[in-house]
Amino acid sequence: MTGNIFVFVAPVLLFIFNSLTDRLCAQREIPAEKQFQVFRTVNILLTILLISVYIENVFA
Numbered sequence: 001m002t003g004n005i006f007v008f009v010a011p012v013l014l015f016i017f018n019s020l021t022d023r024l025c026a027q028r029e030i031p032a033e034k035q036f037q038v039f040r041t042v043n044i045l046l047t048i049l050l051i052s053v054y055i056e057n058v059f060a
Contacts, residue, residue: 006050006053006054006057010050010054013046013050014043014046014047014050017042017043017046018039018042018043021038021039021042024038025038
């Protein structure tokens, strides 16, 4: 049951964090060339976090 809910919540979390990252880039005036790296790093780390939490919930 927890896994099913998690599948719907994970994209919402990714959207929220991408919105926050966009605000951070705008506030800090990060150049467009660096923004791609910032977004990629945030998305990769958040995806790793979400996958590890999902696996922990499914197998615990």
